[in-house]
Amino acid sequence: MMKTTSSLILAIFFATSFITSTNAQNDYRDFKIRDTVKDENFTIFNMNDFRDALVQLGINVYKWDMPIPRDNDYQLEFYVQEYEKAKLIKDSVVRTWTTKFWGFDENSRAEFQYIKNLRIISEMPDFNDKSDKLRLKVSLNSGKFQFTTSILPRPIYECYYLIKFEETNFEIGKDIPLLLFNAGWEINFEGELVRQYCGPNFIPADLDDDSLRQSDHFFVFGYRVVDEEFYRRD
Incomplete structure (x- = not known):
């Protein structure tokens, strides 16, 4: 009986580990939706169906306000940082943008x-x-811009987890982390490394x-705003 119970617990653990490793953290804050709908409306497509379909596909949506000062045309940098054993080993700027630009009013x-x-859509x-x-x-x-x-x-790790960072106060030159892509760590569970x-x-x-x-290993995707004009005027 004890062996059967242990096997069942191990099976549940592996199933849970697989589910959480293939899906990102869910953060659909923009919709006020219920988990269930009335039976008479069940066959009508609704936001619950849309949300569940995205989750099954490993797709998530994240949104933030960006309180960037409007007193200058600062340079906006998006970065990916790579960490090994919590030590920064690489810091790469993947895209730059201006924070001030010409447009048209209504x-x-x-x-x-x-x-x-x-907004970030992750897959x-x-x-x-x-x-x-x-x-x-x-x-x-x-x-407007995309x-x-x-x-x-890293292929040596069988799964990664995608988690959102808590919001932080904005400052010029400060790294603003948005998403964590984390390989986690191994533990010994009843003789099995998971x-x-x-x-x-x-x-x-x-x-x-x-x-x-x-x-063991993780990436951070975020942005910083530097006090440097995007369109340099020499």
């Missing part, structure tokens, strides 16, 4: 406009395909957390 008059919000990789990548589609100002970038997990990640729902923006210190 009356088609030219005016200065500013970067004010950000988790297939961890059975060691060449597959985490894909991030980044949209600025409600989709770009895509990707992160290749990979897990156990940490807060939202990672501290200063990276000061035991879950990161225990992690």
Whole structure:
């Protein structure tokens, strides 16, 4: 009986580990939806169906406001940082943008406009395909500007976890981390080595957390605004 119970617990653990390793953290804050709908409305497509379909596909949506000052045309840098055993080993700028640009108001008059919000649509990789990548589609100002970038997990780790950082106060020159892509760490569970990640729902923006210190390998995707004109005038 004890052996059967242990086997059942192990099976549940592996199933849970597989589910959490192939899906990102869910953070659909923009919709006030219920988990169930009335029976008479069940066959009508609703936001619950849309949400569940995205989760099954490993797709998630994240949104932020960007409180960038409007007193200058600063340079906006998106970065990917790579950490091994909580030590920064690589810091790469993947895209730069200006925070101030010419646009048109509702009356088609030219005016200065500013970067004010950000959306990321993430798609988790297939961890059975060691060449597959985490894909991030980044949209600025409600989709007016867009770009895509990707992160290749290390093939020696069988899974990674995608978690959102907690929001932090904005400062010029300060790194603003947005998403954590974390390989977690291995534990011995009844003689079997299994990979897990156990940490807060939202990672501290200063990276000061035991879950990161225990992690074998992780990436941080974020942005910084530097006091440098995007369009340099020599």
